[in-house]
Amino acid sequence: MIFITFLSVILILFLSYWFTKYVGTKTMRYGGSKHMEVVDKLSITQDKSIIIVKVEKSYYLLSVSQNGIGLIKELDGVQEGTFNILDEVQGYKDHDFKEVLTQYFVNRKK
Incomplete structure (x- = not known):
């Protein structure tokens, strides 16, 4: 038994x-997801980060924290192959977040 x-x-x-x-x-x-993709992520602290998300053909810069997710800016004028070109130049999947981000804040006044 x-x-x-x-x-x-x-x-x-x-x-x-x-x-x-x-x-x-x-x-x-x-x-x-067929329609959304996290293109890049930059950790600011252990629980805070900034991400670039592609939704259909639009790119969004988002902040992520324990308090929630917030839209920082919609990235206008992003060419479709921007992140693919960086992959080929660098030879690996990591993107140069600073370089891509500065493209969209060039016109921003300090």
Whole structure:
């Protein structure tokens, strides 16, 4: 009787592990978005960051903190291949956030 109970517990643990992995991999496939993409992220502090998000063909500069997400500015005039060009020049997926950001604040008066 103890052996059957032990086998049942092992079977339940195995099935729980297998089901969790199965569900996790299936939901990860559908986790991406067709219309939105985080293009770049710059951590300011441990819980505060600035991100550039592409929604359809528009780019937005957002602030992210524990208090919420705020729109800093909609980045107008971003050419479609801006971030792809940086990938090719640098040879890897990281973008030069400062360089891209300064493109849009050149006209800003200090």
